[in-house]
Amino acid sequence: MIESVFQLITQYLLQPAVSFVLPVDYQAEGLYVLQTVVKIMAILTPVLVTVAYFTYAERKVIGFIQGRIGPNRVGFFGFSLWGLGQPIADAVKLIVKEIVIPTGSNKTLFVIAPILSLAPSLAAWAVIPFDDTKVLANINAGLLYVLALTSLAVYGVIIAGWASNSKYAFLGAMRSAAQIVAYEIAMGFALVGVLVAAGSLNLGDIVYAQSGSFIHWFWLPLLPLFVVYFISGVAETNRAPFDVAEGESEIVAGFHVEYGGMAFSVFFMAEYANMVLIAVLSAIMFCGGWLSPVQGIVPESFLSTPLIGAVLDEGMHWLLIKTSFFMFLFLWFRATFPRYRYDQIMRLGWKVFIPITIVWLVVIASLVVGQVPPWFDG
Amino acid sequence: MIEQLVFYLFGAVLLISASMVVIMRNPVHAALFLVLAFFSSAAIWLLLQAEFLAIALVLVYVGAVMVLFLFVVMMLDINLVALREGFARYLPIGLTIAILMVIAMGLVVSSDYFVGDEFLVKRTLADDYSNTRELGLTLYTEYLFQFEVAGAILLVAIIAAISLSMSKLKITRSKEPGDQVLVKKEQRLRIVKMKAEKSS
Numbered sequence: 157m158i159e160s161v162f163q164l165i166t167q168y169l170l171q172p173a174v175s176f177v178l179p180v181d182y183q184a185e186g187l188y189v190l191q192t193v194v195k196i197m198a199i200l201t202p203v204l205v206t207v208a209y210f211t212y213a214e215r216k217v218i219g220f221i222q223g224r225i226g227p228n229r230v231g232f233f234g235f236s237l238w239g240l241g242q243p244i245a246d247a248v249k250l251i252v253k254e255i256v257i258p259t260g261s262n263k264t265l266f267v268i269a270p271i272l273s274l275a276p277s278l279a280a281w282a283v284i285p286f287d288d289t290k291v292l293a294n295i296n297a298g299l300l301y302v303l304a305l306t307s308l309a310v311y312g313v314i315i316a317g318w319a320s321n322s323k324y325a326f327l328g329a330m331r332s333a334a335q336i337v338a339y340e341i342a343m344g345f346a347l348v349g350v351l352v353a354a355g356s357l358n359l360g361d362i363v364y365a366q367s368g369s370f371i372h373w374f375w376l377p378l379l380p381l382f383v384v385y386f387i388s389g390v391a392e393t394n395r396a397p398f399d400v401a402e403g404e405s406e407i408v409a410g411f412h413v414e415y416g417g418m419a420f421s422v423f424f425m426a427e428y429a430n431m432v433l434i435a436v437l438s439a440i441m442f443c444g445g446w447l448s449p450v451q452g453i454v455p456e457s458f459l460s461t462p463l464i465g466a467v468l469d470e471g472m473h474w475l476l477i478k479t480s481f482f483m484f485l486f487l488w489f490r491a492t493f494p495r496y497r498y499d500q501i502m503r504l505g506w507k508v509f510i511p512i513t514i515v516w517l518v519v520i521a522s523l524v525v526g527q528v529p530p531w532f533d534g
Numbered sequence: 535m536i537e538q539l540v541f542y543l544f545g546a547v548l549l550i551s552a553s554m555v556v557i558m559r560n561p562v563h564a565a566l567f568l569v570l571a572f573f574s575s576a577a578i579w580l581l582l583q584a585e586f587l588a589i590a591l592v593l594v595y596v597g598a599v600m601v602l603f604l605f606v607v608m609m610l611d612i613n614l615v616a617l618r619e620g621f622a623r624y625l626p627i628g629l630t631i632a633i634l635m636v637i638a639m640g641l642v643v644s645s646d647y648f649v650g651d652e653f654l655v656k657r658t659l660a661d662d663y664s665n666t667r668e669l670g671l672t673l674y675t676e677y678l679f680q681f682e683v684a685g686a687i688l689l690v691a692i693i694a695a696i697s698l699s700m701s702k703l704k705i706t707r708s709k710e711p712g713d714q715v716l717v718k719k720e721q722r723l724r725i726v727k728m729k730a731e732k733s734s
Contacts, residue, residue, distance in 0.1 A: 182535060185535050185536050188536075189536065265566075295585065296585060296664050296665070296666065297585045297586055297589055297665070297666055300585075300586065300589040300590070300593065300666075301589055303589075303593055304589045304592040304593040304596075304597060307592075307593055307596075307597030307598065308592070308596065308597060310597075310601055311569070311601070314601065314604055314605070314608070315566070318562060318604075318608050326608075329608075330605070330608075330609070333601055333602075333604075333605050334605075336601075337598060337601055337602065340597065340598065344593075357666055499708070499709060500711065503711065
């Protein structure tokens with residue numbers, strides 16, 4: 157269905173526009189650029205809507221865990237609808253608020269910082285395969301690209317902390333920089349494990365390497381790396397229990413203490429977009445991406461039945477379900493765990509996670525070389 | 535066409551940001567321009583289908599090295615006036631080195647090595663060409679010995695850096711988490727009985 161909509165847009169919107177504006181020689185390239193822009197919009201619009209409603213989900217889920225109701229007033233057309241209009245009301249409020257730029261701050265960097273923290277988490281979606289055909293850029297080094305972009309997110313935090321000209325913001329930035337650098341190493345090693353197991357850096361090939369039922373997915377042979385990756389992902393996104401960068405009790409709000417209005421909300425969006433990204437990457441690299449968990453378990457004839465078959469068969473919906481589960485884990489963690497002490501965060505990153513990943517790299521390499529079934533035979 | 539536009543865009547950004555690294559007075563700004571320079575040179579490498587090198591540049595230099603660099607530059611209270619002192623005194627030496635480097639670079643570029651048609655047109659590589667695979671194969675077969683030696687040197691450097699930073703600090707505040715877990719109430723808490731004051 158998505159393909160045919162895209163065909164229609166190309167045929168009736170982009171093609172005429174290109175032939176109207178550009179000379180004949182450049183039309184093919186112009187059309188390609190426009191098509192890519194349409195694809196980017198088709199990916200990022202749902203992502204941003206997800207980000208908006210993720211904030212709503214967080215307040216609801218944590219509310220329920222703590223025995224509260226959560227936001228339940230703002231709705232549409234006089235119906236409260238469990239507070240579903242809350243993210244839109246929040247967005248309107250943040251847009252109309254004034255952005256205060258503190259005196260003595262570095263104005264250019266102060267404004268650039270939120271953009272620098274949001275942009276990498278959106279750019280990483282370019283290589284995410286939603287389906288066996290739906291991916292914006294099917295590049296060879298997709299895994300490396302994702303790792304490089306997640307490591308760029310720290311610049312927004314550091315620059316915001318420095319440009320604000322505030323002690324609290326600077327302390328938050330320093331904490332965050334040290335933490336992100338520490339956990340990036342563990343994260344990188346965990347991804348090396350995925351690379352060894354899959355034999356490819358292409359995210360689509362990594363998903364294909366996990367085909368079979370849910371025991372063929374990499375969460376089982378790479379279980380320690382999976383746990384390390386997800387916890388490092390929580391630490392990299394500065395989320396509870398690793399949110400010392402904005403620890404309210406000591407440094408107010410950390411690096412974004414001086415930001416207000418839309419500038420603050422871009423930081424907020426970046427945090428949630430990063431969480432969604434970590435969730436989708438965990439689903440792709442360790443839980444089989446778009447593959448179905450019952451594949452190979454239920455008989456083939458079952459998958460071709462009209463309605464149940466479409467649900468049980470592989471497809472984008474499985475990726476969404478898995479991603480939603482990991483997104484829920486972020487909220488669950490926040491409602492459950494108290495904040496780590498700073499030296500314990502550093503100890504966990506450097507002295508626990510990195511040795512675990514290095515040991516498990518040796519184990520996984522031996523499993524691959526020994527062609528141990530059911531994962532690596534064939 | 536698009537490729538050329540991208541090349542000229544990133545080439546211009548690279549040249550401008552590289553000069554800004556030298557020109558900028560504030561060291562934090564200079565470091566940030568260096569980040570931009572790394573980033574745009576990675577983009578140019580991507581155009582040459584050297585995707586592993588390009589992404590490794592971003593991952594290692596932009597993602598880790600420059601973060602620590604910025605960390606240090608921001609923490610240090612650099613006195614800009616003291617930094618600019620003695621500019622005239624060092625100018626002749628600096629100029630001499632700069633001119634020598636320009637001459638050396640000119641000699642390299644104009645040498646016989648870079649002459650020929652292969653440098654005029656961009657090589658087109660096969661669709662299944664993987665820069666990562668090629669680099670891995672070359673490094674781990676042809677240059678295995680050199681590669682391992684380089685790795686050993688880096689390891690020694692890491693150990694040396696850590697031991698240098700540890701030796702000076704005789705008194706550290708590092709805690710042993712195992713001991714902290716085993717702490718009993720009696721070791722930390724003393725209950726004091728106090729008589730209530732009588733109201734007058």
